[in-house]
Amino acid sequence: MRITNVETLILQHDMDVELGFAQGYYNKRTAHIIKVHTDAGITGIGEIFGAGNFAFANQAIVNHVIAPMLIGRNPLDINVIWHEVYNAMRDHGQKGMPISCLSGVDIALWDIMGKATDMPLHQLLGGKAREDFVVYGYGMMLQKRDDLASAFEQEVKSIVEMGYTASKMKLGLGVDGDRELAAAVRRGAGDGFKLMADSNHAYTVGEAIQLGQTLRDLAFYWFEEPVMPEDYNGYKAVRQALPGINIAGGEAEWTRFGHRELISRGCVDILQPEVATTGGISEVMKITAMAHAFGTPVIPHVWGSDILIAVDMHLVSVLPDIPGGLHQFQPMLEYDTTPNLFHEDLLTTPLSIPQQVRDNHGRAKPPEGPGIGIELNDAFVEKYRVG
Numbered sequence: 427m428r429i430t431n432v433e434t435l436i437l438q439h440d441m442d443v444e445l446g447f448a449q450g451y452y453n454k455r456t457a458h459i460i461k462v463h464t465d466a467g468i469t470g471i472g473e474i475f476g477a478g479n480f481a482f483a484n485q486a487i488v489n490h491v492i493a494p495m496l497i498g499r500n501p502l503d504i505n506v507i508w509h510e511v512y513n514a515m516r517d518h519g520q521k522g523m524p525i526s527c528l529s530g531v532d533i534a535l536w537d538i539m540g541k542a543t544d545m546p547l548h549q550l551l552g553g554k555a556r557e558d559f560v561v562y563g564y565g566m567m568l569q570k571r572d573d574l575a576s577a578f579e580q581e582v583k584s585i586v587e588m589g590y591t592a593s594k595m596k597l598g599l600g601v602d603g604d605r606e607l608a609a610a611v612r613r614g615a616g617d618g619f620k621l622m623a624d625s626n627h628a629y630t631v632g633e634a635i636q637l638g639q640t641l642r643d644l645a646f647y648w649f650e651e652p653v654m655p656e657d658y659n660g661y662k663a664v665r666q667a668l669p670g671i672n673i674a675g676g677e678a679e680w681t682r683f684g685h686r687e688l689i690s691r692g693c694v695d696i697l698q699p700e701v702a703t704t705g706g707i708s709e710v711m712k713i714t715a716m717a718h719a720f721g722t723p724v725i726p727h728v729w730g731s732d733i734l735i736a737v738d739m740h741l742v743s744v745l746p747d748i749p750g751g752l753h754q755f756q757p758m759l760e761y762d763t764t765p766n767l768f769h770e771d772l773l774t775t776p777l778s779i780p781q782q783v784r785d786n787h788g789r790a791k792p793p794e795g796p797g798i799g800i801e802l803n804d805a806f807v808e809k810y811r812v813g
């Protein structure tokens with residue numbers, strides 16, 4: 427089997443309500459799909475992280491840098507291809523967009539492997555460590571409104587009513603504003619409900635510690651990206667100052683080489699590699715092995731269309747128990763509950779996560795078809811394609 431063509435498709439839709447996080451607001455959704463075609467009639471599907479204009483820049487990297495290296499290659503040589511492409515790009519970007527593009531390619535090659543062998547991705551990766559897993563309902567994005575705290579309180583109530591057993595909110599209004607938001611979300615969710623908070627690296631060490639103390643007092647489970655990702659010492663300082671709440675991070679870190687620093691320097695309690703940026707499925711598995719060697723559990727980050735959600739359903743299924751025992755640390759699937767056409771409508775057979783959550787006590791199971799186990803709805807893709 428040989429690779430005959432690589433194409434990427436950028437989909438976009440306008441959002442009715444502008445949403446935000448600690449770094450800015452956005453009013454469009456983007457999904458950047460990659461397809462790797464073969465002479466066997468098998469097409470692998472992947473997705474590349476990067477919204478808006480980043481998607482168009484990534485498309486150029488795929489078309490001009492990576493695709494010429496893939497044509498004519500055996501797509502099952504996933505590990506060989508990964509290292510050749512990485513090495514070719516090494517002098518031009520060991521982190522960031524080149525690696526995000528390589529991630530999308532790697533995902534598509536694993537999809538081809540599954541389709542060629544008629545096995546689901548979770549089987550290729552060594553089998554399911556659990557039949558189903560908790561889905562945490564992500565919501566509470568920032569909005570430019572004065573009553574945001576009460577809006578957050580209502581939103582988390584609705585997430586609880588949808589059947590989720592865990593949820594995550596955005597931070598980013600400054601320490602005082604965030605304290606108000608977090609208290610409102612705890613009020614809305616009720617005591618005992620699992621809550622996480624994400625500040626998208628908006629704070630200094632001092633601010634993060636102040637805010638983290640409040641989150642800990644409100645019994646939040648983790649505080650995500652408290653400080654800038656380059657500041658490994660800062661991460662460690664925040665973590666050491668806040669026993670009693672997990673420090674999470676890793677979505678803005680790349681490859682085994684970057685994650686080596688987060689892990690070996692004791693920066694995080696929970697590592698969150700993002701499959702569509704950090705080097706793909708191959709690299710997430712290597713990073714996970716390294717994290718586990720240091721006793722650090724992994725809960726993958728995911729932010730994308732149902733292609734990536736499906737990939738992460740497999741990843742969350744196969745992550746080994748750590749350390750092993752009857753009552754294990756459990757990885758969860760991240761799922762954005764805000765309006766998103768690239769959830770549920772993009773695939774011919776939807777993942778039906780909201781329904782699974784409702785019917786299965788907040789839990790879901792991965793797709794069982796070959797590879798990632800998804801098929802694109804071509805009419806939908808054409809309708810929203812912009813590049």
Ligand SMILES: [Mg+2]
Nearest residue numbers: 624650651677
């Ligand atoms: Mg995050």
